[in-house]
Amino acid sequence: MIQLEQDILSKNNGYASENRRHFADHGILALNLVSSPGSGKTSLLVRTIQEIGGDLACNVIEGDQQTSADAERIRETGAPAIQINTGKGCHLDAHMVGHAVEHLSPADGGVLFIENVGNLVCPASFDLGEAHKVAILSVTEGEDKPLKYPDMFAASDLVLVNKTDLLPHLDFDIEAAIANARKVNPAIRVLKVSARTGEGMGAWIAWIKAARAMALAGHETLKAGE
Amino acid sequence: MHEMAICESILGILKDQAAKQQFSRVQRVCLEIGPLSGVEIDALRFGFDVVMKDSLAEGAVLEIDETQAQAWCMPCGGTVPLKQRFDPCPNCGSHQLQVTAGEEMRIKELEVD
Ligand SMILES: Nc1nc2c(ncn2[C@@H]2O[C@H](COP(=O)(O)OP(=O)(O)O)[C@@H](O)[C@H]2O)c(=O)[nH]1
Ligand SMILES: [Mg+2]
Ligand SMILES: [Zn+2]
Numbered sequence: 414m415i416q417l418e419q420d421i422l423s424k425n426n427g428y429a430s431e432n433r434r435h436f437a438d439h440g441i442l443a444l445n446l447v448s449s450p451g452s453g454k455t456s457l458l459v460r461t462i463q464e465i466g467g468d469l470a471c472n473v474i475e476g477d478q479q480t481s482a483d484a485e486r487i488r489e490t491g492a493p494a495i496q497i498n499t500g501k502g503c504h505l506d507a508h509m510v511g512h513a514v515e516h517l518s519p520a521d522g523g524v525l526f527i528e529n530v531g532n533l534v535c536p537a538s539f540d541l542g543e544a545h546k547v548a549i550l551s552v553t554e555g556e557d558k559p560l561k562y563p564d565m566f567a568a569s570d571l572v573l574v575n576k577t578d579l580l581p582h583l584d585f586d587i588e589a590a591i592a593n594a595r596k597v598n599p600a601i602r603v604l605k606v607s608a609r610t611g612e613g614m615g616a617w618i619a620w621i622k623a624a625r626a627m628a629l630a631g632h633e634t635l636k637a638g639e
Numbered sequence: 640m641h642e643m644a645i646c647e648s649i650l651g652i653l654k655d656q657a658a659k660q661q662f663s664r665v666q667r668v669c670l671e672i673g674p675l676s677g678v679e680i681d682a683l684r685f686g687f688d689v690v691m692k693d694s695l696a697e698g699a700v701l702e703i704d705e706t707q708a709q710a711w712c713m714p715c716g717g718t719v720p721l722k723q724r725f726d727p728c729p730n731c732g733s734h735q736l737q738v739t740a741g742e743e744m745r746i747k748e749l750e751v752d
Contacts, residue, residue, distance in 0.1 A: 535641035
């Protein structure tokens with residue numbers, strides 16, 4: 414008998430720690446965007462990068478099982494983007510992200526958005542070294558999503574409720590959806606946005622800038638708010 | 640279906656340990672899995688047999704110890720049992736709970752030769 418007491422995901426967690434150290438050394442705010450397929454992650458990123466404009470350097474890692482279409486959509490904004498195809502894999506892991514960071518070499522003091530594979534189950538377990546997971550829930554999905562996929566909402570610090578422009582056409586109860594998310598995670602923040610009309614983008618970008626200021630707090634050479 | 644990826648992580652650890660601790664066969668793997676770990680036990684058992692095929696752990700017995708979930712309830716100021724993440728405190732009905740146990744996903748021990 415060999416006593417191990419070793420975490421099954423210890424290898425991934427080791428790579429995640431390396432990524433986190435790299436991000437800290439370079440004052441990079443890394444955000445891991447998670448959602449079901451089609452919730453609007455790529456659309457939101459495109460709009461976010463356009464609205465951030467020259468305020469902050471944005472870099473993107475796109476995770477999808479197939480195709481590099483989403484990375485191309487991001488590059489059209491002028492932001493550097495790299496695609497990771499996971500093939501049969503249903504989530505990004507920290508090792509893949511570490512390699513992508515090497516190739517992309519995101520700018521010091523900037524924001525690195527990581528769009529995870531569309532899936533509300535597996536990405537919850539795989540730490541990538543990000544500062545925050547941000548869950549995107551679109552109003553076409555049903556207000557019980559946070560209860561059906563509690564691990565993801567427990568692991569996220571912020572939920573973006575997207576596609577609010579469609580609310581008049583649906584019977585989605587947005588307050589019930591928010592209440593469900595808070596049952597799973599009482600501390601979770603919620604912002605209502607539309608990647609289509611731009612509603613709520615100001616608050617989301619303010620959140621990003623505040624998170625970035627935290628990422629830079631105490632940094633030797635890069636200073637927050639510059 | 641990240642249970643496959645989890646089984647691959649287990650195999651990675653077995654191979655590392657085999658090199659470190661000088662064994663060539665794994666007969667039994669004992670895991671500790673919490674109800675809030677996001678792991679489906681049936682899918683894990685299925686994935687285990689598939690992933691261990693043609694490896695040092697082919698045919699190994701998989702033993703799973705399912706732990707209990709617990710949370711700290713802030714209003715009650717105490718530890719309470721939990722079945723699912725969104726359940727309220729069984730004493731006071733509050734959702735102000737902080738999970739303290741139940742997310743385990745560990746290899747506890749191995750039987751090797
Ligand atoms: N009406 C509406 N449609 C949206 C919005 N955001 C995204 N979509 C649409 O939803 C679909 C999926 O968006 P995409 O960004 O590819 O989602 P992803 O799979 O999460 O990256 C596309 O057809 C988008 O045009 C929104 O705010 N409002
Ligand atoms: Mg996408
Ligand atoms: Zn209580």
